[in-house]
Amino acid sequence: MNTFIRMDQAGATGEAAPQLPHNIEAEQQLLGALLSDNDLYDRAASVVRREHFFDPVHARIFEICAAQIQKRALASPVTLKTFLEHDEGLKALGGPSYLVTLAASAVAAYAVKDYAQMIYDLAIRRELMALGHDIAAQASDVNVDLEPADQIVDAEAKLYKLAEQGKTDSGFQSFLSAIRQAVDVANAAYQRDGGLAGVSTGLVDLDRKLGGLHRSDLLILAGRPSMGKTSLATNIAFNVAKAFREGKTYDGRDGAAEGGVVGFYSLEMSAEQLAARVLSEAAEVPSEQIRKGDMTEAEFRRFVEAAKALEKCPLYIDDTPALPIAQLAARARRQKRVHGLDLLIIDYLQLVRAPGNGDSRVNEVSAITQGLKAIAKELDIPVIALSQLSRQVESREDKRPQLSDLRESGSIEQDADVVMFVYREEYYKEREKPGDHQLDKMAEWQAAMEAVHGKAELIIGKQRHGPIGTVELAFEGRFTRFSDLARPWQERG
Missing domain, CATH: 3.40.50.300 (P-loop containing nucleotide triphosphate hydrolases)
Known part of the structure; x- marks a missing residue:
């Protein structure tokens, strides 16, 4: 049954809280599949986590299933009964017999990932609604210390983080x-x-x-x-x-x-x-x-x-x-x-x-x-x-x-x-130009200028992934352009 429930709590104005999207049957059938065949856990866990389940009892069942399977123990209605026997939420749903009902309503193995994706998508929608509520609450709270521009930046950062969920795993990954x-x-x-x-x-x-x-x-x-x-x-x-x-x-x-x-x-x-x-x-x-x-x-x-x-x-x-x-x-x-x-x-x-x-x-x-x-x-x-x-x-x-x-x-x-550091010796040599009357120094200066003209050094002072050192580049000041330095053998070729 695809459903939307209305929260019991009413807002301060007396209006009902917004409906939260969820699908209880998808959660039941996914959990049933896991209880029937523990080998399906990896397919589901690549998409959903406990917090994506709408029903808190379902979230706890998934969490215990995950813990059992990850330590290579059996997760079944019988083994989970030990951990959930005194769970008030499970009692409200019929007690341990509810676990047997779940296993009986298992979805086919090939559909596990699709059901997991549906549960994940609905959870993201709920997070979007919660984020929208937070943004509206912050905007209505006129605070001299909180600029609207800062609120926009904060909201955009949260939206981006939400958009990136599921694209990369932020936790530990295996060495393999x-x-x-x-x-x-x-x-x-x-x-x-x-x-x-x-x-x-x-x-x-x-x-x-x-x-x-x-x-x-x-x-x-x-x-x-x-x-x-x-x-x-x-x-x-x-x-x-x-x-x-x-x-x-x-x-x-x-x-x-x-x-x-x-x-x-x-x-x-x-x-x-x-x-x-x-x-x-x-x-x-x-x-x-x-x-x-x-x-x-x-x-x-x-x-x-x-x-x-x-x-x-x-x-x-x-x-x-x-x-x-x-x-x-x-x-x-x-x-x-x-x-x-x-x-x-x-x-x-x-x-x-x-x-x-x-x-x-x-x-x-x-x-x-x-x-x-x-x-x-x-x-x-x-x-x-x-x-x-x-x-x-x-x-x-x-x-x-x-x-x-x-x-x-x-x-x-x-x-x-x-x-990296950019260094052009030509810049400093230009400022050492001797007076026109110092002919011997002028000739020496011109030779030095010719040696460094149009050349630049890019000094790599730190590199985490490789060696440090110097890269020689050509610099054409007229076009503000750096390029590869032609070597003598390249010029002859």
Whole structure:
């Protein structure tokens, strides 16, 4: 009997409480099947848990069945009678004889998973109704400490969590299950060109070092001003979005077979400025000429063609300044739900607002990095966060950054899976130019400049999954573009 019951309690206004969807017969027949054949438990348990049963007596029966079966003991009307003999709820249904009635009404073995799915779906509907009631109650409680925007973020987080139920098992998993996942990832890496397990950055040498951008990883990209942090992040975002191709992921899900959908939080630059950088790289027109409109006819034609080619590029930009970490997470969830999301970039970490009253900047940054790592794990995507470096770099003779140069470095270094530093020696050499009258020093300086011109280093200071080291890249300042560095033997070939 498919039924909806009306709760006995009336609301404060005298109106009856809303009806809760459930199906008592489905619960009875599923439990009957388990009591008749314990081998069916795995099929049911892959979908339902005790809290999904509407009738509390049925929930207790399922829980005891599960406990018996998991310790390889028999779960039958006779064995369960011992545990439920004094259960008041069971007495109301007829006592231990009710267990015999359940076993007699068992559903066919092939239908167990379908009945379990029905029970699960009805439970989700009840949770949705309860969540809606909570949202309405919170909204009606006008509290000066609870902003409506915060209530929306909280409600969205709860809805997303509810939507993700059943997709991934949040509890312990067997080592065999973990091994299978590891083999799937390794197989995907083996099958893909370049042997990457993660999303390709579009930079061959960097991909070799990292193995691509891995799901659930937090990557920190740090550097001093003018080193090109934003340029490199923009290049990676463009490369990933440009390569996007829909298909099957390594674990058989529908998604990005190559490349991916990219979300870019630009907290410092406007969306228009960021788009101009991407177009500068794609059209090979200097960004300052784009800003001024100082282009030849051929350059403008390339610019327009590049813009048309990039119209369908799945790169989404949010340039809202000073976003709180909770809002950032909520928008990322919405982006994944509506358009998909395979890579998230934040430019930059210190501009994200943290919860609290700002009593300690170290605590604030710790909350932000923990929040970003939580987003990476929850959405199962790589997250790249740009970060500033402290000024102590400038006081050293060797200005290559290191982990201790990270601002509030303890929490950033601890929470990150990968920490990378952008370093361009050319930037510092330019500022060492001697006077025109110092001819001997000028020649030496020119030779040094020639050696470092158009080159950049990406220093990997930490990597959980692989080695640290340095990746050499080419940098074209006119187009704000990083690319693979051509080797002498490649140039000759």
